[in-house]
Amino acid sequence: MHAFTYTATKTLAATLDALRTARPGTKILAGGTTLYDLMKLDIETPPAVIDVHRLAELNTIEVGEDELVFGSGARMADVADHPAIRTDYPGLSESLWRAASQQLRTMATVGGNLLQRTRCAYFRNGSEFPCNKREPGSGCAAIGGHDRGHALLGGSGSCVATYAGDFAIALIAFDAVVDVAGPRGERSLPLAELHVEPGDDPAREHVLEPDELIVRIRVPATPAGRGSTYLKIRDRESYAFALASAAVGLTFDADGFVDECRIGLGGVATRPWRATEAEQALLGRRLTPEATRHAGEVAFAGARPGAANGFRVELGIRTVADALRTAGERAVR
Template sequence: MQSFTYARASALPDVLAAISQPGGIILAGGTELLNWMKEGIVAPERLVDINGISGLDRIETADRGLRIGALARMSDVAGHEAVARDYPVIAEALLKSASQQIRNMASMGGNLMQRTRCPYFRAEIELPCNKRRPGSGCSALAGEDRGMAIFGWSEACLATHPSDVAVALAALDAVVQVASSHGARDIPFLDFHRLPDDAPERETVLEPGEVITAIEVPASPAARRSHYLKIRERASYEFALVSAAVGLELEGSEISDVRIALGGMAAKPWRLSAAEQALHGIAISDAAALRRAVDGAFGDARPRRHNGFKVELVKRAIVRALQTAGDIA
């Protein structure tokens, strides 16, 4: 491992100054970053520890919405009473992530910045991977593609994004607040993660020198009646094969507003807008009509050799998640 320096910052301006120069990288919970360093995926010159910045871990709720500080621990957000009550999809996605020990350490900002679980990207002996070494090729193209993307992939990269809570935040139209030495800006959640195109090494729109400071989630009836369904190879401590985050508003028994985002399907949480439109006016008890509306939204799906099963699996997951959300009082 390359030598590096470590500094603990106590104020945001110190962090912004430290990472405005190349070679500096933020350390939050360290549950991802330290693994990358050990595996040789990154080799920073300077670690800038943000854990001493007071207030960055705050979780605030108000009538208009929820504000989650970037340093809030996954376990604190999952266990927050108002989050569980008014944004259940967020709490559920977090509780189905990783393990209790990791959730106690891992921050929300770090969660959004986690990188793909593609086995070639994380291989101990370095293999061709455009994400790890741009221009080296993609081992998954002729290799193992069972867990890979269905939507939005390119010949440069087939990988999916692994975060669970990102899928919930995408469904609820969250906003990521970032700061740099040049000022602050808000990024709509659906624009935060990037599709691979010809530059899979760039996974978010975050510019060098920018720090996530908070995530804002607007309050809505659909957020209150929301659910996260995660399907994985084993029941716990496993990343999603596919997942569905849904939020619903009902008028009587008919759907008047619905949000659907999918995990395990693309390099970013995948919002299924076509299904959202088709579901308007459908009775939540009409399983066949729900399924027809969902079926029509997969025109852009491009399964590969071994991952076509994900299409049927995720369609069933969406319908089940809608039915579960429909049962919320």
């Protein structure tokens, strides 16, 4: 790990002041569960870090009639275990419970979780393999290499690294918004616009400026929250990243037809993925096995498998179908 300077701030205003004069490459430190890992691998080499984990104004959880509001410094475990979230938005809660080990969930923040970097082994193995995300222009070892865990959706000729997070998959399904602050002021953007596909510039993973940080996450209240789930399929039951996952929320009309449908896909794309066409395919239909299967097929219609990850197309289709059935059961309780 390279030497760096360390500053701990106690207020958001002090943090923004520190960012205003920060050296290029300075990083925000919250829970540290991703940043420290990457620093030890010499993938992140910031000259300075600004520690915000003591900012009480970021460590908030509010459940209102119109929206849920999570301070970016709220711990994953605290949000997952909030009684109202567990009851009224089980899909959000499950996406956090299934994200990591208990130790990590207790330390990691929800804001930091949204910005975690890929778990692509080529990216994390230093200079042993070419990686456009780590060293622009060097190539992508996953393309034509061992791509079992790489993206089926949103990839490019420069990168097929999968977005590793879980919480963002549930958030994108529920139209979450992030509030961002920096020395030039505050702005809001839909979570769906936070992350970007790799295109020709895989090193650019989100739209935040280097001196901006997420201050809160807002989720509009919706009846589909009660009829929601997060299904994560992985090689082992705990502490593993998704081969395929689906965040689903449903409501039905008085006649039993699907009235509202939300589907987010995880583990299969280069960014959190909203399956809008699959949602539309279910509206006005009964939630039959045939309908759920069809929705899964629509969700993966654009998949571009490589040499070793083609099995995850069928896995993803079944994951969507199973998640829809679970959400449907919860929606009618």
